[in-house]
Structures are given as structure tokens and as C-alpha cells.
Amino acid sequence: MSNENITQEEIMAIYPKVAEMIADALGCDVENVKPDASLINDLGAESIDFLDIIFRLERGFKVKIPRGKIVEQARGALSEAEFESGGVISEAGAARLRVFLSEVPADRFKTPLKSAEIPKLFTTETFCKLVLRQQRAAAEAPPAA
């Protein structure tokens, strides 16, 4: 459930492959896909590109990533109402996001933060962590019947 014990070594181990997939999806040079690059602000991603990136990660890492998983995981134990209201993230929600998206430089979190702007925070590392979490979840889950 928690991601705080994901190590930098684990992230960097899959980073080259994730970066390559993101570069392919966005049609940019892989050198530009830095670990802390914002996919939207720095690399020009649009919404369909996120679907494409998830698809490529699923195929490349043989994991299943339900759509909307990042925000759902970010919310953690908070209910939707506790997390946001009227499209604006609550203080508790913002605090939770800062921990969950620990890879995102602190100055990128605006106050107040609109929920529609959360995807602007996502970096290459965010997707590395997403893959690692899904890999762990799959390993911990009882084998499918």
C-alpha cells in the first residue's frame, strides 16, 4: 500500500526503460525525459498520451495498471470528500500528495491545488514508482484462480 519504502535504486533500475517508453509515446528524445521532468509542462504530454504511456508500461513490464490508479493511490486512506471538494484539493489531501509524490520538487505544488492540475505534477519518476508498486502488488497478491 505505501510507497515510501521504494528505494532510489529500484527506481533507477527501471528508469531507462520507462524513459524510453515515454520518449516513444511523446515522440521526443529520450535524453529529454529526465527523472524529474513534468510530462505535461516539460514534455508537452496531452491526456491521450497518458493513456498511451500506461499502455506501453503495461505491455513492457507485464503489469496491469487500472486507469486513474495514481490519484487513487495518492488519496490513500482519505475519502474522496476528504481529499478534494469542488475541484480543489484539501489541505489534508495536499499533504498526502506531497508525501506520495515525494519525487516532485516542492515548489511545483501550488496552493490551492486544483485536482485537474495534479497530472501536471507527474514526472518520469512518478511512472517508475507506479510500475514498481503494481509489480509489488502483483507479487503479493494470491495467485489467480
Added chain:
Amino acid sequence: MNQRKRIAITGVGMVTPAGNDAPTTWANLQAGRSGLGTIRHFDASGFPVRIGAEIKNFDAAAVINNPKLLKHATRPHRFALAAAEEALTDAGIRPTANDGHRWGFCVGAGMMAMDFSELQAAQKVSAPDGEFHADKLLSDDFPADPVAFSRNQTNSGLALLTRHFGIRGYATAVHTACASGGQALGTALKVLRRGQADYVLAGGFDSMLNPTGLSAFCLLGALSTDNDAPEQASRPFDATRNGFVLGEGAGFLVLENWEAARARGAKIYAEFAGDGNSLSCYRITDSPPNGDGPIQAMRQALADAGMTPDLLDYVNAHGTSTMMNDRSECAALRAVLGDHVGHVAVSSTKSCMGHLISAAGAVEAAVCALAIRDGIAPVNANYHTPDPDCNVNIVRGQSKRMRIRAALSNSLGFGGSNSCLIFRNPEEVQ
């Protein structure tokens, strides 16, 4: 009738089996050099027809430096991007942030949207035992590509090109099978005359050269089976013809108001003078033996251009090289041209570049523009044995140097859609 706005053709671009740009295509058509061959880009060895008119050695990235755009582009979209880029460069004008809303876009869009490999992958996962299981289609076993859907819509090419070139005005994607390209141009003509746009980038693109497209035409028995002699397989109007050769490609033209084109000192290939559009209301895949349908389209186009048939010097025929089409089209030409029929040079450039389906009408319009500019009626290649039922004046043996006052181009589609376009030599415009 009111005085109509005159519309000029000021740019052409082509990616065809005869060449990856307009000058190469035009040179090869004039020389009668065939772009037909054994299909290479997928394994067609198991098909009764193994020949096609493929685009060869084409690299979209060399023309369009935008990898992200190309990610969303299918094979025929890539041809379209390159041909449109060539047409705009040729015209010496392109949409800007200030006038993008005065640019229109009309395109004959490809008949086959979904890539065969995508269909195959979906089938493999959702029907492992031959029966379709809906629950398996989006199951964990099959990471389905979400971008495929947006890439495969009939308007995807339109969306891609208008975004890339910054066209924000009237835009439409036309699909009327083999008449698509012609009818897209006809639509563009009306849009310009009505003043809904000042410029239109108009054309067509297609590629059915894939296992689904090829097998469909094989089942209909519409294709030439001359696998051992691909370069001679497309022989429109020849008595021994036995079907068309499936091709792919794109063609685009830049159209604009005549006076504005003159004012900016643009080179004008031709006046786009008339458009005719009709339905045969006959049968799905048969052509009316008496030319009914095409006759009305041609007469409409002449009336639209304010012309009598005796002013025509060249016809770029639909001329697919099927028994039925060529007879029907010749019957129509005889009916429309009357006593003048023997004076009009007729050729089908499909003899060299195959049938480009939704792109055909646009590519052949570009060919007419170049024919008028250079005073050359391109040869109808592979024409050796006259068919008494195709008794028109075919350009035989080699291309014919002749002044062309006006040219007519036919595109006759499955389902009975007919398009006829007329182009006038700029010197004939007072």
C-alpha cells in the same frame, strides 16, 4: 446564372506509386514507367493476387519533422502529410496564426481505417477458440492500445493535418469510395465559391494495401491476377484487361481565389472550373453499361464550368482496367462528348500507378493540372488491343504533346458515386 468566383490551382503535391513527389510522379507518368510490382510491405504470398502499386522508399520523417505527430499517423496519413506539405510549399503560401481561420480543408479519406495487425491482435485474444468472448477483449492478457481508436477514425487524417498545418476554417472528410478524392475537391470548389474560405487545401489519401483490403477485392474478383507481369497488369481499355491493380498514396492541391492568386503573383496551373456529382442508383459493384450516372456527373461539370464539350482536349479517365468500368465510362464519354469524342485524348494514368481508391480523384486532378501546364497528355500504358466497346481516342504508345484548353477527370466509385472535375488552361481564362 450569376458570375461565379473563379478558383485557381496554385500548388500540387503527390505521393504515389509512380513517385514520392509530384515532379517524379509526373515524369514517370509521362514516360509510361510503371510503379506496379510484387507486394513487399506485407506477406501476400498466400493471396491469389500478389501484386500492387506500393509507395516505395518513403520516409515521412524526412518531410515532416514531428515525431509525435507521426505517432498518430497511419501509413496513408503519412502519405497525406507529405503530399500536403509539398502542395503548400509549391503554392508558396500556407496558413498562419492570422489567417488560419480563412483556410479550409477537404479530403477524400481512406476506406480502410483499422490496421490489420490490430484486428488480428484483438481476434487472437478475444476468440482463442474461434468464438468471440467479450470479457477477454479488455482482459489483462491484452493490453489494448488506446491510441489505435483515435488513429483509426475516418476523420483522423483530417484532425492530424489541420492541426499540423494550422487550418481552422471549413473542414470535412468525404468518403464515397473511389469517388472520394474527386468529391472532396468538388466540395472545396463550392466552399471557395461561397466565400466560406479564401484558401482550401484539398486532396485525398488511402491505402488498402493490407491483408483485409487485398482479400476484399480478391473476393470481389476485381483485381488483375497477372502476378507474373505486374507492370503490364493495369491496362485500361485494352481488350485483354482483367481487373485493376490496388494502389495507395495521396494527392493534395492548394486552391484559392483567382484574383487573389494573380494579385500575389502565384503561378497558376489551371482554373478549377467545374464539378459534377451524381449517383448511378444502379448496383453496388456494377457499372451501368450505358454510362448512366457518369453521364450526369460529366454534364453537370461541363455546365458548372460554363463549357461545351468541344472545348475539351483531354480526359483523365477513371479507367480502372476492369471490364465493366471501362465500358461504362466509354459509353458515358461517347454520350457526353458526342461528335467531338474522337478529338479528345483519353488516358488512364492508373495504367502506371494503379488505383489509389480514395486518393485517386485528387491525384488525378493534380495530374490534369500538370498536363495543362506542360501541354502533355500522359500515355495510357499497356494499351495494345483495342476493345470495340471502348471506342474512344486513347493516348497510345507514348504521351502526346498537345495544347490542352481544358481537361476533365472522372472518378467513379463503388456504390455508384460519380465525380467529374473540369480544369481550364489559364490562357483560356479571359
